[in-house]
Amino acid sequence: MVPEIITVPLLQLASGDRLSLQVYRYVGRYPGKKIYIQANLHGAELAGNAVIHEVLAGLKTLDDADLRGEIWLVPLCNPLGVNQRSHHFATGRYNPYDGRDWNRIFWDYEKQVDRSCIQQFAQTHLQTSLATLQAAYRHTIHQKFLADQQQEAQGGGAPLHHRYRNCLQSLALDADTVIDLHSSSNYGLTYLYYGGDRHLGAALFGLDLAIQLDRYDGDAFDEAFIKPWLALERDLEALGRSLRFDLEAYTLELGSAMQLQPDSVERGVQGIQAYLYGKQVITQRWTTPLPLATPQLYRASTIQRYYAPTGGMVRSQVALGDRIAAGQVLCEILHVPKGGDAYPQVMKMPAMQAGLVFDVGINQAVNEGEYVLSLLPEPGTATGSPLHDAVIDRETAQGNRNNQSDD
Ligand SMILES: [Zn+2]
Structure with a gap:
């Protein structure tokens, strides 16, 4: 064509x-x-x-x-x-x-x-x-x-x-x-x-x-x-x-x-x-x-975006596609408090709830409030949902097509 x-x-x-x-x-x-x-x-x-x-x-x-x-x-x-x-x-x-x-x-x-x-x-x-x-x-x-x-x-x-x-x-x-x-x-x-x-x-x-x-x-x-x-x-x-x-x-x-x-x-x-x-x-x-x-079905309104609680360098503890438990450390932020004789410090950023890591910031230097990563919170399985039913319909339809082509 x-x-x-x-x-x-x-x-x-x-x-x-x-x-x-x-x-x-x-x-x-x-x-x-x-x-x-x-x-x-x-x-x-x-x-x-x-x-x-x-x-x-x-x-x-x-x-x-x-x-x-x-x-x-x-x-x-x-x-x-x-x-x-x-x-x-x-x-x-x-x-x-x-x-x-x-x-x-x-x-x-x-x-x-x-x-x-x-x-x-x-x-x-x-x-x-x-x-x-x-x-x-x-x-x-x-x-x-x-x-x-x-x-x-x-x-x-x-x-x-x-x-x-x-x-x-x-x-x-x-x-x-x-x-x-x-x-x-x-x-x-x-x-x-x-x-x-x-x-x-x-x-x-x-x-x-x-x-x-x-x-x-x-x-x-x-x-x-x-x-x-x-x-x-x-x-x-x-x-x-x-x-x-x-x-x-x-x-x-x-x-x-x-x-x-x-x-x-x-x-x-x-x-x-x-x-x-x-x-x-x-x-x-x-x-x-x-x-x-x-x-797996998720809803856009449930996406959790995480923003840096302080400026610094992001040392990620998770990878794209990981499934995270609530409370698990997502990343550490290495930061340098200015003033006095404070040493460099490490701040841990925990997951507020369990979820799938589906997007991770490309720049590991962040100002306070800048984007770090996003989670899709569990549960997100499509079982029993309209989407799941649609998948079953599709698979049934394809099975029927295959059966027809075998005839
Ligand atoms: Zn785009």
Whole structure:
């Protein structure tokens, strides 16, 4: 299969040079979903680019009859962030021009309209078929997206972060699934964030760790896509109609900053392939699948971040992926009290509760109050949870498929 390659103009720099995005668009022989995948929105988070390379190579081996719908792939989706450097370090999480986090700038329909607008829409379309309802709401969102841009253009023009977000979101607003490929800004595990109650879709990735966004930071790319749909589902539910749109948004975290870790890249590629196959977007796999993991479910609101109680040098006592008991020492901070004749001292930092070490600070020099590491508190097993049930459903479905292919 050969993609259509589209170069999308982004911004002109002070030097006169122009930045652009390179979009790879695969169109299947049969109609179906649109899957949008981008990488490197945060400048230090590189691994997703390698994942997209592998997915492109994989799709090349398939026939267009193996694809239902479209797959859009956008590597290096933030050229300003990707190229930002301080000595050897990629520092492109924040735009140095305005201080904004590149993944907290996105246009969210739910925030742009009065709460009553979505309630009114739900009321008006209470009896409408799901397909018509979805198309009508998508049209409403799109019209508002365009109207807001026109309004800015008629005023003093749009600021840089609006121009950037408008460009990126215009590629993804009509997608059925958005997958945003990130990594930790520090040392991190490979796992998935998912919005709403899309447990079944999250389980399709076959990763061993999934975190439900039960609390939103606000204005992230995945959140901005899914939140308006979750709002409409809630408003319809309040009126007595329970439904779920087949629309999903994920942020796939692929290991540590500034690195293409082979294991994270492999699991990212396998996860995307498994998701595309599970959603029947592709009907053939391009590589033999890895054994599926049973995901552990965590909620984002339970994440415990630890900050340095004093300035000093961090001597870590735990490693990424360790399971920690309550009270266990996470790290020692070597610090030098100033004044008098005090000697250098060691301060121990204990875990407040048992948990999994899933993110560790990359810099072992800290000022007081700076980030050290994060824990996901136990218990987090998915047994008996909706996610666990979804995994069982998926495994049963795959068993059935295997049985069918044996016939
Ligand atoms: Zn990120």
